[in-house]
Amino acid sequence: MTQLKRTPLHDRHLALGAKLTPFAGFEMPLQYDGIMAEHKAVRTAAGLFDISHMGEFAVSGAGAESFLQSLAVNDVAALQVGQAQYSAICRPDGGLLDDLLIYRRENGYMLVVNAANIAGDFDWLRAHAGADVTLQDISDSTALIAVQGPHSRKVLEAAFGEQLAGLEFYHFSETSAGGAPAIISRTGYTGELGFEIYTSPDAAPDVWDDLLRAGTEFGIRPAGLGARDTLRLEMKYCLYGNDISVDTNPIEAGLGWITKLDKGPFIGSQAIAAVKAAGPDRRLVCLVLEERAVPRPGYPILAAGEPVGTVTSGTQSLTLKQGIALGYVARGFTKTGTELAVEIRGRRAAARVVKPPFVSGTSLMD
Amino acid sequence: MSIPDGLWYSKDHEWARLEDDHAVIGITEFAQGELGDIIFVEFPKVGQKFSGGDTFGTVEAVKTVADLFMPLDGEIIEVNNALDEEPDRVNSDPYGAGWLVKVKLSVPGGTGDLLDAAGYKELIG
Numbered sequence: 001m002t003q004l005k006r007t008p009l010h011d012r013h014l015a016l017g018a019k020l021t022p023f024a025g026f027e028m029p030l031q032y033d034g035i036m037a038e039h040k041a042v043r044t045a046a047g048l049f050d051i052s053h054m055g056e057f058a059v060s061g062a063g064a065e066s067f068l069q070s071l072a073v074n075d076v077a078a079l080q081v082g083q084a085q086y087s088a089i090c091r092p093d094g095g096l097l098d099d100l101l102i103y104r105r106e107n108g109y110m111l112v113v114n115a116a117n118i119a120g121d122f123d124w125l126r127a128h129a130g131a132d133v134t135l136q137d138i139s140d141s142t143a144l145i146a147v148q149g150p151h152s153r154k155v156l157e158a159a160f161g162e163q164l165a166g167l168e169f170y171h172f173s174e175t176s177a178g179g180a181p182a183i184i185s186r187t188g189y190t191g192e193l194g195f196e197i198y199t200s201p202d203a204a205p206d207v208w209d210d211l212l213r214a215g216t217e218f219g220i221r222p223a224g225l226g227a228r229d230t231l232r233l234e235m236k237y238c239l240y241g242n243d244i245s246v247d248t249n250p251i252e253a254g255l256g257w258i259t260k261l262d263k264g265p266f267i268g269s270q271a272i273a274a275v276k277a278a279g280p281d282r283r284l285v286c287l288v289l290e291e292r293a294v295p296r297p298g299y300p301i302l303a304a305g306e307p308v309g310t311v312t313s314g315t316q317s318l319t320l321k322q323g324i325a326l327g328y329v330a331r332g333f334t335k336t337g338t339e340l341a342v343e344i345r346g347r348r349a350a351a352r353v354v355k356p357p358f359v360s361g362t363s364l365m366d
Numbered sequence: 367m368s369i370p371d372g373l374w375y376s377k378d379h380e381w382a383r384l385e386d387d388h389a390v391i392g393i394t395e396f397a398q399g400e401l402g403d404i405i406f407v408e409f410p411k412v413g414q415k416f417s418g419g420d421t422f423g424t425v426e427a428v429k430t431v432a433d434l435f436m437p438l439d440g441e442i443i444e445v446n447n448a449l450d451e452e453p454d455r456v457n458s459d460p461y462g463a464g465w466l467v468k469v470k471l472s473v474p475g476g477t478g479d480l481l482d483a484a485g486y487k488e489l490i491g
Contacts, residue, residue, distance in 0.1 A: 019402075034457075035428045036403040226402065226429055292406060294426045316405045316428060345424070 007052035008143045008201035012208055016222050024115035026053040029224040038227035039318045042190050043362070045219030046149035048211055049228060051196070052204065055118035055139040057125065060108030063132030068109060070266050071128060072102060073250055073259040079104040084170045084185055086258055088250055089124065090268030094275060095246035096253065097124060099238060101187065103172060108134075110183075110198075112144075114240045128267070143204035147211055148194035148231075150363035151218040156184070156195055159214035164195070169365060178206040189228060191235035193363040230315050233324060236286055236356035242297060243284060243312045243326050252280035252328065254356075282309065283334040286356045289323030289342065293349035300343040301327050301351070308333045311342060319359045325351070367490070368395045370461055374477050375486035378435040381461065387474040389438055392465040393425070393456065396490050401427040404456045407434075407466060409445040416440065418478050422467065425456070437480055440469035 004027040013020065018029035029050060031038060041047050059068060068076045074087035081104050088099045098117040103110040113121045122137050129135055147155055153164050160177050162184065167173055172185030180203030188194030199207055212220060229239070238244045238253060249272055250259040261273050289295060295314030300307045309329035317324040325342060333340060336355050341348040373381045379397035382389040398404065408424045416422050416436040423434040445467050449455060456464035481489060 030429070031402060034403045036454075230428060294405060294431065296431065316426070318428070 005053075007050055008204040009050040009052065009145075009208055012205060013050065018222070018224060021225065023225055024053055026115060028053055029222070031224040031226045032222045035224070035226040035230060036318055038221055038223035039230050041219060041221040042149045042192055042223055042227060042231055043319060044150065045221075046147060046151040046155050046215055047190070047221055047223035047227065048208070048215065049146040049148065049223050050144075050208070051146050051228075052143045052201075053115035054144050055113040055115060055121070055137070056142040056144075056198070057111040057113065057122060058108060058136040058138050059111060059125070059133065061132050061134040063130050064108055064134075067129055067133045068102065069264065071125070073255070073266065073268070073272070074102070075260040075263040076102060076109075077263070081106055082171055082173070084172055084187055086170075088255060088258065089121070090250065090272065091246060092267055092271065094249035094251075094268045094271035096240075096244045096248055096250060097121065097246060099240055099244060099255070103183070103185070105174070110138075116241060141200065143199050143201045143207075145197045145199070145204065145207055145211065146188055146194060147197070147215070147220075148188045148190040148223075149192050149220075150366060151215075151220070152192070152194050155211060155215040155218050155220055158218075159210045167195075178203055178210050180207075182207070189237055190231040191237070191357065191359065191362045191364055192231075193366045229313075230318055233313050233315055233326065234317050234319055234357065234359040235362075236326065236358065238284070238326075239313055248284075248328070249275050249280070251275045252283050254284050279331065282328045282330050284312070284326055285309075285329045285334050285353045286358060287311075287325040287327060287340065287342065287351040288320070288354050288358065289325070290350040290352060292323070293342070293344050293347075294323045295325035295327075295342045295344065295349075295351070299325075301329055302341045302343055302348060303333050303338075305348075308340070314342075317358055323349070324358050329353070368461065369483045369487050371483045373461070373483065374437065374480035375483070375489075376435065376437040376480055377489060378437075379490075380435060380437045382437045382477075382480065384471075384475065384477070388443060388468055388470050389440065390465050391437060391467050391469060392460055393434070394486070395460050397432075398457050398460045398464070401425060401430060401432060403428045404453045406453045407446075407449050407456065409467065410442050412442050412444065414442050416442070416469075434466065436469070438469065438476065438478055439472035441472075442467050443470045444468040
């Protein structure tokens with residue numbers, strides 16, 4: 001077995017008593033005091049996440065924009081310097097290779113990719129890059145810390161004296177944190193007001209400590225991947241490997257809103273346009289369970305007793321105190337309000353298709 | 367890690383406290399820690415009979431689900447209904463308020479191949 005990689009904050013996690021778990025080749029904190037308490041802290045106060053496992057690539061050169069435009073589903077040309085964009089890259093058949101963030105910096109772009117896909121994505125980019133594009137995998141020299149929750153702005157301002165009121169959703173600032181250069185971006189994976197701080201591995205422990213110290217009066221808690229998962233699921237944010245993969249396309253995954261078919265051709269655009277024109281055979285839907293039961297990935301979804309789909313992500317919503325799930329469901333059964341069932345260890349639990357997100361009224365746009 | 371003396375432990379991380387002709391059964395401190403925050407417990411019905419090793423219910427935690435295994439032969443005479451409202455009692459007090467079921471034992475006083483506290487401590491290292 002290959003050795004699990006550790007983030008620059010590994011010692012901090014041990015000192016905080018985290019329960020560690022292998023994730024995408026990294027040894028990551030699953031939880032500290034408990035998923036429920038961490039989830040609640042993020043929804044009501046603030047949570048501090050180490051997400052340094054995420055991958056980062058630098059893309060520069062005269063051809064950078066047209067190169068990214070030819071791979072990414074979203075419109076890279078629409079990005080201003082200081083802005084970030086949610087996007088994805090696909091195979092020619094429209095299968096999703098990854099979902100990612102693209103940051104437009106002064107002298108090029110930064111791509112933020114899923115940890116499990118770092119090597120595959122980089123190979124894919126390299127295979128398609130011309131001589132006028134410079135690619136660099138900066139994952140190992142980049143630490144990433146997220147502060148998420150209604151009080152996250154106050155925590156950051158208290159920790160670093162930075163005024164962040166002007167930093168809009170999906171914008172970032174090239175600044176410093178804890179005395180070291182950093183990118184602070186108003187992005188996240190929880191559905192709350194939140195910020196992500198890209199810094200160096202050397203500076204990361206100080207940044208983490210500063211945020212925890214400054215955040216105490218605002219109720220901050222360190223939060224692990226367990227809470228990250230329950231939080232993102234309440235918002236219907238896709239998790240690569242669960243809800244999206246090379247076997248799913250952006251249209252059926254509900255990512256049509258980031259797929260700009262009118263921007264010009266990109267890898268996969270023809271296949272995706274064909275799916276869109278014909279209508280997808282299945283769609284990723286949100287299910288709420290109408291009885292006490294917890295859906296889990298792989299559980300069958302039934303309509304009138306017949307299988308019509310499969311759960312891809314599921315949990316107990318800690319906010320709603322109900323079972324919630326994402327799953328692909330066949331055409332004809334995807335409309336909001338459709339009554340379905342999830343088969344849980346041989347028992348059928350009634351479920352209903354609902355509109356995303358599961359939880360609304362969060363601090364996301366505060 | 368709390369492993370009280372006087373209880374009997376299964377390799378599946380259940381405990382049993384023998385009281386006359388019946389036993390109180392729960393999951394261990396170790397088990398609740400591994401499961402994490404517990405959302406609810408699916409209980410058997412009062413009157414159901416089980417043999418040692420049978421699945422008698424499930425525990426749903428946020429991150430995972432686990433079967434419950436009966437440590438001894440017997441018939442369910444009571445389930446801890448308080449857990450319906452406060453399932454976190456299993457996390458906070460697994461040997462006390464977080465007990466799961468009471469069983470009328472087929473063989474009163476028998477402990478089968480259950481471990482004592484020292485044996486269980488060795489098992490979980």
